[in-house]
Amino acid sequence: MGTRNEPLILSVAIAGSGHHPGAAARSPQALDVAHFRRLVQTAERGLLDFVFLHDERALPDAAVTGRLDALSVLARLAPETTYVGLAVSVPTTYSEPFNVSRALATLDFVSGGRAAWNATSSGADAEAHNFGKTYAPDADERRSLAEEFIEVSRKLWDSWEDDAVITDRERGLYLAPEKLHHINHFGAHFQIRGPQITYRPPQGHPVIVQVDGGDPGTPLSATLADVLILHHDTIEDAQRAYAEYKAQAIAARRELRILQSILPILAETEMLARAKAATWDAAIPPGASAQPHARRFVGTPTQLADLSEQWFEAHATDGFHLLPAVLPDGLEELTLNLVPELQRRRLFRRAYTGRTLREHLHLPRPASQYAVPPTPIRNTVRRTI
């Protein structure tokens, strides 16, 4: 075991046909359940913490394929998996918190506590055009909206206490009225009375995963997120960001996990990996969207494990968000080669030890902000008498 107590965290981005524009262009994506099932089940076999399915709200001009609603896809696969976390992008810019928070609560319900939410903001004008607007709001506005959206969603998840449903047949009470709460939220963007109309999610709150994709409209904050996915090219920059966010989290009395995005191009030797990267780079179609926000790594699985160990031990990160160059092959390669190497070094789990995503990530289950805390002092007094 390394010097750190908790295992390294691994997640994987599964949208599209891969994250290297040259490699992905050559592998057309099947948009069906079988394709996504293969990805999610591969991730679970590899004991990964969670899969991450990105989503947007317009068909890009240069689209080479379509999309399915990410939440529908992961809800469809929840009953076919047992452990792997299911993280889904749901944008906040043109949506209703009452609807979005409810759908996420139910994703958590049908997966037995494995849901995570990437609260994105829609910066493209093409998305604005699909929601009655000419232009997307500016970055400050979108960030402020997303922040309030997350805050109000937490209130809605808390608006039913855990034990609100009592089914007391004697008294004829299905629920305990005092365990439900109006949230009475009056903010700059949303005014919501509540309560939500579904039960508190199994995890209390689905895990909130925020990603640095280079958009200033996305909130990245230790007070809002449970997991931050960052992107730094050097270990020093990563350590600095890690220390800053962890300090923020401690100040806010919250637990926070930090991951670094990485786009691995692996082969048996470093030379072969370089050749592979060169071939894919040459295949990047003209006008293809830019490289994703991720540190590119070209080398052998052992070298990637070395880097992972180094960054993890140096408190530059708690783990890695993997962006396979091609899907599904790249994910299979990572679970077959990287995962066993990390297990040998006792950095990664050999079996899931919990059932919920919060348990995998060693994140506490939040209590409802409306629950009256128990009064242990009085009990102590009673016992001494």
Next chain:
Amino acid sequence: MSEKKQLHLGVFLQGVGHTIAWRHPAHAQFTEFETYVRFAQTAERGKFDFIFFGEGLVVREHQGRFFGPIVNGRPDTIALLPALAAVTEKIGLAATLSSTYNAPYELARQLASIDHVSDGRAAWNVVTTFSNSAAKDSGGDQVAYNFSKEKHLDHATRYDRAREFVTLIKKLWDSWDDDALAGGQLDQRKVYPVEHYGEWFSVRGPLDVPRSPQGHPVIIQAGQSDDGRDLAARIADVIFSPHRNIDEARAFYADLTHRLTQYGRSKADLRILPGLTVVVAPTEAQAQAKAAYYRTLLGTPAIGCYLLSEQSGYDFSDIDLDGPFPDVDTTRPEVNGALLERWKTLATNEHLTVQQLIDRVTPRRTLVGSPTQVADHCQAWIETEASDGFILTPTLFPGDLDDFVELVVPELQRRGVFRTEYTGDTLRHHLGLKRPAVPTRATRGARHRTHSPQDRS
């Protein structure tokens, strides 16, 4: 299979409201996913056309408190249906979703996606979300308060919005040709913007989700008002109607059949399925005993008072259930005066106590009987153009659905009026509805996406 007219069956799980049979010791726990799995799998074992979930966007309150005696709260159907698609193979999956509190682009992609991940089994029950001004604790404005709005839209405005919503959502579902993704590569010449600029919505499109297996998910409508019937005749594939007797149902069936012709449609394009609550047992006496026991579950004072208050807007708390109907003031603005007058007359003329009145006016109409009697009823309705089948609304869950599947379904199958096996994969197939074709190039006009190679040439 015989030439006989075939019955279509759905089953509705409201989850909120008058489903107070949770007090029965054998009632399932709605807070467990396994309950919904069992519901879907039982209905599929019975070869039902579809399962169907209701929607409520506000927790019911009564006299300023959350109302404890009824089942309040339920999972979100957008996330629940894909999960149920994983544990079933053939049965249709219907969600009730509001056209008043959703955005068309968002709902279009969600429903199309559910249709994709279920291989063509999705349905949408279009509702405009009730506004019961009499139920002042849980009326429309309380829903609006959950959506950053101060007021619920009025009835006519909601239907106006719903008409445009459904028109637009169909355009979005049609914004891809069926073969736009053939070979795994998107052919941009087969994707079209919708360029919808209407009174309620401005949406450029196209959808980012490919055209779904059914073309359009099946559309269900449940409106009873003139506006509701008109909307159903224009846009619905299935109408869910609450009918008390066969004559009323026949008149409704005839009215809808006539209205369809005004929109260039025919009866072949619409299935009329009234709601039906069945209590069945091997013998009629056993069924009657079971129904009597169910009625006792309604009998707590809190529930009785709630049901009367909710329907009438009059505060019936602290009423003596064994006493006569009280001398209520029917002229107050917040009450339904006509309804209260009817109750008063009924209670006076027949010397009913409040509890007896509750038994008379609050339960859904329930068909109680042996398997033969229930099958006779179903057959009579479909053979005399009163309906094309039924949407069951079980009181006790899962017991009532189990009983129907085990006792009534085999009887209907013996009579040759209900399928013994699914003969197709999609909900449209089960319902005998055609798959809508994409618009022709001529009707689409020359509206390719502006950047597409054809436009540049």
